[in-house]
Amino acid sequence: MLSPLSYGGLTAPSDVRAHRATLRRKRAYQRLPSTRLRRVGGDPGRVLIVDDDDVIRRLMRVNLELEGFVVDEAADAEQCLSILRGARPDVLVVDVAMPGIDGITLTQMLRADPATAGIRILIVSALAQRDDVERGLQAGADAYLTKPFDPDAFVAQVRRLSRPADSTRGADPSSGASGHPRRRFATG
Numbered sequence: 001m002l003s004p005l006s007y008g009g010l011t012a013p014s015d016v017r018a019h020r021a022t023l024r025r026k027r028a029y030q031r032l033p034s035t036r037l038r039r040v041g042g043d044p045g046r047v048l049i050v051d052d053d054d055v056i057r058r059l060m061r062v063n064l065e066l067e068g069f070v071v072d073e074a075a076d077a078e079q080c081l082s083i084l085r086g087a088r089p090d091v092l093v094v095d096v097a098m099p100g101i102d103g104i105t106l107t108q109m110l111r112a113d114p115a116t117a118g119i120r121i122l123i124v125s126a127l128a129q130r131d132d133v134e135r136g137l138q139a140g141a142d143a144y145l146t147k148p149f150d151p152d153a154f155v156a157q158v159r160r161l162s163r164p165a166d167s168t169r170g171a172d173p174s175s176g177a178s179g180h181p182r183r184r185f186a187t188g
Contacts, residue, residue, distance in 0.1 A: 045162030046070045048089040050080040050106070051124070052098045056147075060093060060124075063151045064158060077101035081109075084116055090162045096125040096136065104139045111140035120161040124149060 047069050051057045054075075061071045072087065074080040076098050092110070096103035103123055110116040121143075123136040128146040136144045143157050 045090040045158070046072070046087070047091045047093060047158060047162070048072045048074060048080065048083060048087075049093045050074045050077065050098070050103070051093070051095040052076055053095070056095070056124075059151070060154065063155050067155050067159070069158065069162070077103075077106040077109075080106065084110075084119075089119060091158050092119050092121045093158065094121060094123050094141070096123060096127050096132070104135055107136070107139040107141050122157055122161055124154070 047064055049057050049060050049064075049071060050073075051060070052075055057073050057075075061073060064071050072083055072089065074083055077100055080092070080094075094103040094106060098106075101109075103125065107121055107123065110119060110121065121141045122145060123141040123143070124145045124147060125132065125136070126147040133144045133146075142161055145154060145157055
C-alpha cells in the first residue's frame with residue numbers, strides 16, 4: 001500500500017496514476033521545441049481578452065500565454081475601453097453577449113475611433129448563425145470564431161491576426177491567408 005506522503009497526499013491508485021500522467025505530460029511539453037510566433041524584434045504579440053465569463057477568459061489566457069503572447073483581460077466593454085487608454089494590444093478578442101455594451105457595439109466604437117481603428121479584432125461567440133457572423137464582420141471584426149472552440153484553432157486565429165498587417169494583405173485567397181482581413185470565419 002502506498003503511503004499518503006509518497007504522492008502528495010494521493011492515496012487511491014487512480015489518483016496516483018492520474019498524477020503520474022500529468023507529470024509525464026508536463027515533462028513532455030517542456031521538452032518540445034518552442035513554436036511560439038515571435039514578431040520582428042522578438043517581442044510576443046499583446047492580446048486583450050474581453051469576455052464576461054471568467055472561465056472562458058482564463059482558458060483563452062492560458063492557451064495564449066503558452067504560445068508566448070502577453071495577455072490582458074477585461075470583464076466588459078467599459079473596462080476594455082479603460083485599458084485601451086493606457087495600452088495598445090495587437091489583437092482584441094471580444095465576446096458578443098456581454099452586459100452593458102455588447103461586443104458588436106464595442107467593435108463599431110473601436111473602428112470609428114482613429115486611435116483604435118487599427119487594432120485587429122477577433123470575435124469569439126456562441127452566436128453561430130450566418131446572420132450573427134455577418135453582423136460581426138460588418139461591424140468591423142477581422143475574424144469570427146464560434147464557441148465552443150478548439151484551443152488550437154483559437155491560437156491560430158490570434159497568431160494570424162497578430163502578424164503585421166502587410167504579411168497577410170495581397171496573399172492568395174486559396175492559400176488560407178485572406179487578402180481581405182475582414183473575411184475570416186472559423187467554427188470551433
